[in-house]
Amino acid sequence: MKTVEEIKAAIVAAVPGAGVEIVPNPSPSSQHSLLLKPEHAVAVAYFLRDEAELALDFLSNVTGVDWLDKEVVEKVKVTKPVTKTVDGVEQTVEETVEETRKHVEPGYLEAVYHLYSMRKKHGPVVIRMRTANRTDKVELPSLTPVWRSAEFQEREVFDLYGIVFKGHPDLRRLLMWPEFTDYPMRKDYVEPDDFEYEPTAHDKVLERAKTHQQQGSESRDQGSEKTHAGEAR
Amino acid sequence: MKPQTAPGFAMGQAGAAEGWNRPPVIVPEGDGELLEVSMGPHHPSTHGVFRMDVALDGERVVRLKPVFGYLHRNHEQIAETASYLAMMPYTDRLDYFCSLSNNWAYAVAVEKLVGQAVPERAEYIRVILAELTRVQNHASAIGFLIQEMGASGTPLMYAFREREKILDLFEGLTGSRMMCNYMRFGGCRVDVSAAWLDATRKVVAGLPGFVDEYEALLTGNEILMARCQGVGVLKPDLAVNAGITGPMLRASGVNYDIRRVDHYGIYDRFKFRVPLGDHGDIYDRYMVRVLEMRESIGILEQALKDIPAGPVMDPKAKIRGFKPKPGEAYGRIEAPKGELGFYLISTGAAEPYRYRVRPPSLINLTVLEDMCLGQNVADVVLIFGSVDIVLGEVDR
Numbered sequence: 001m002k003t004v005e006e007i008k009a010a011i012v013a014a015v016p017g018a019g020v021e022i023v024p025n026p027s028p029s030s031q032h033s034l035l036l037k038p039e040h041a042v043a044v045a046y047f048l049r050d051e052a053e054l055a056l057d058f059l060s061n062v063t064g065v066d067w068l069d070k071e072v073v074e075k076v077k078v079t080k081p082v083t084k085t086v087d088g089v090e091q092t093v094e095e096t097v098e099e100t101r102k103h104v105e106p107g108y109l110e111a112v113y114h115l116y117s118m119r120k121k122h123g124p125v126v127i128r129m130r131t132a133n134r135t136d137k138v139e140l141p142s143l144t145p146v147w148r149s150a151e152f153q154e155r156e157v158f159d160l161y162g163i164v165f166k167g168h169p170d171l172r173r174l175l176m177w178p179e180f181t182d183y184p185m186r187k188d189y190v191e192p193d194d195f196e197y198e199p200t201a202h203d204k205v206l207e208r209a210k211t212h213q214q215q216g217s218e219s220r221d222q223g224s225e226k227t228h229a230g231e232a233r
Numbered sequence: 234m235k236p237q238t239a240p241g242f243a244m245g246q247a248g249a250a251e252g253w254n255r256p257p258v259i260v261p262e263g264d265g266e267l268l269e270v271s272m273g274p275h276h277p278s279t280h281g282v283f284r285m286d287v288a289l290d291g292e293r294v295v296r297l298k299p300v301f302g303y304l305h306r307n308h309e310q311i312a313e314t315a316s317y318l319a320m321m322p323y324t325d326r327l328d329y330f331c332s333l334s335n336n337w338a339y340a341v342a343v344e345k346l347v348g349q350a351v352p353e354r355a356e357y358i359r360v361i362l363a364e365l366t367r368v369q370n371h372a373s374a375i376g377f378l379i380q381e382m383g384a385s386g387t388p389l390m391y392a393f394r395e396r397e398k399i400l401d402l403f404e405g406l407t408g409s410r411m412m413c414n415y416m417r418f419g420g421c422r423v424d425v426s427a428a429w430l431d432a433t434r435k436v437v438a439g440l441p442g443f444v445d446e447y448e449a450l451l452t453g454n455e456i457l458m459a460r461c462q463g464v465g466v467l468k469p470d471l472a473v474n475a476g477i478t479g480p481m482l483r484a485s486g487v488n489y490d491i492r493r494v495d496h497y498g499i500y501d502r503f504k505f506r507v508p509l510g511d512h513g514d515i516y517d518r519y520m521v522r523v524l525e526m527r528e529s530i531g532i533l534e535q536a537l538k539d540i541p542a543g544p545v546m547d548p549k550a551k552i553r554g555f556k557p558k559p560g561e562a563y564g565r566i567e568a569p570k571g572e573l574g575f576y577l578i579s580t581g582a583a584e585p586y587r588y589r590v591r592p593p594s595l596i597n598l599t600v601l602e603d604m605c606l607g608q609n610v611a612d613v614v615l616i617f618g619s620v621d622i623v624l625g626e627v628d629r
Contacts, residue, residue, distance in 0.1 A: 027560020027579065028348025057473050058489075061563065061574055061591040114563050114576070114591075118473050118489045124563055148254040149476025151599055160307075169255065175302040175628060184307055 033126035059147035064161035160185035281624030312588035342564030342575035370569035419550030465616035479571025484510035594622035
């Protein structure tokens with residue numbers, strides 16, 4: 001089977017402007033992956049599936065990953081002109097100062113696809129796509145037209161991570177119920193206190209029942225005081 | 234309800250991509266009046282809580298949408314709060330018929346992530362347990378299929394009789410019949426005793442007779458042939474494109490068995506054949522399962538003959554303070570239902586950053602609608618049964 005570098009070269013030769021990057025995997029599994037640009041991903045996917053030597057006709061696994069915004073603290077050496085008084089004479093001297101700088105690297109949602117070939121019996125080739133951020137630009141192209149096996153799995157990623165797959169024929173929630181609004185697999189997801197709660201007409205009835213019960217128990221308590229004080233609840 | 238046109242992908246989005254491998258559109262006959270039936274979630278044939286929204290034109294299915302999630306517990310998120318080893322007992326609960334295969338798949342993925350070797354004796358034990366699991370899963374799957382055909386009980390009880398013997402072996406070794414929690418990263422939890430191996434040999438010696446008996450009861454059965462042959466046909470090109478794996482894929486005639494392709498474990502050492510179907514209908518799926526049971530018995534006999542002495546745990550395997558180096562790994566095995574894979578991302582912490590189960594049961598249901606369209610509603614139950622799913626794994 002071709003190495004990741006060879007596959008990358010083949011993609012770049014076949015799809016102009018594909019802009020594929022290799023994401024190295026330092027673990028002993030050494031399953032390195034290819035990062036695709038969303039705008040060329042479908043073309044690249046067709047190429048990977050139909051190219052005779054690769055023939056990656058089997059999309060095994062589709063996953064989402066949530067990468068949070070990262071606050072990076074780094075120490076930078078900065079050379080600055082500093083005005084100093086040396087021996088009674090004012091001079092401008094270049095001085096190197098160490099500064100701590102903070103900046104936020106924006107997080108993103110990632111879709112990971114594991115491809116194999118049933119004809120050539122090789123694999124896996126891992127491809128991934130990243131959204132621009134985690135909040136509003138969460139669209140990626142759907143690969144369901146290329147591999148049907150992405151149909152339910154992309155629905156699951158949409159359901160749990162909130163990645164919107166453009167071109168998916170039937171993008172609905174898969175596991176959570178349709179009225180659910182959040183994305184439970186995101187790292188900053190907070191569970192609601194009561195999953196079951198939804199406002200209904202029963203709320204008013206229940207309120208009334210509560211006051212009714214309080215009144216009832218008060219009157220009962222008074223009554224019991226009069227008769228059997230020892231058995232009062 | 235009187236739709237103007239055929240419903241096709243009524244629930245799909247407008248402007249969806251054309252040219253994809255979509256299910257065929259069935260045009261209703263006659264006055265075009267459709268009956269919408271919600272099969273499940275408590276239908277006895279759905280093996281648990283699973284629902285199908287079916288639109289019927291008379292008896293013919295014109296649309297079928299599976300509805301998932303009744304057993305959803307966000308298994309994958311639980312993993313992000315637990316250590317790697319703490320997820321091992323949880324994997325038992327995915328496909329609770331085949332807990333030992335789930336253990337193995339998870340162990341394979343973690344061992345890939347950290348580059349862990351497994352001693353030879355442990356590999357043999359894993360093969361023996363996985364093949365025992367396969368035999369009892371296929372026997373029960375066929376039993377359930379026949380039960381859905383109307384033969385309530387008898388074939389299923391034949392299967393469960395053998396399953397009892399195998400579960401007794403699991404209990405003797407692991408302490409639990411179904412939730413075995415037996416494998417570890419770099420080996421197995423406890424060693425097998427000579428007495429256990431003898432008991433296993435005895436059970437395995439009885440299995441060919443069971444399969445013969447099962448086949449005598451079923452294979453030539455007129456009702457089974459009439460209801461299964463030519464029903465729920467799955468074409469090989471669609472099966473590959475839709476990511477179907479396991480006996481269902483091989484019944485469509487695609488030669489792809491991960492035991493052969495990935496050479497995981499020590500499957501290279503055993504002689505076995507990969508049974509393939511020809512038509513891709515329910516009958517072929519039944520036959521492939523029967524033949525796979527026979528091949529599994531062959532593997533079991535070889536493994537029980539050759540099992541070497543030695544440790545069952547790699548002495549260098551790290552158990553306390555298990556923190557894999559940053560990286561990711563995807564490990565997969567041929568589970569009885571298809572390709573079971575685990576995808577793990579480590580950031581160097583004690584718990585995985587991302588833990589993903591690739592569930593064969595869910596992905597094999599992708600083509601349920603394609604297989605059912607145009608068939609009678611009574612056959613939907615059979616086609617669904619021939620997929621062989623467990624809801625614990627579908628919904629996770």
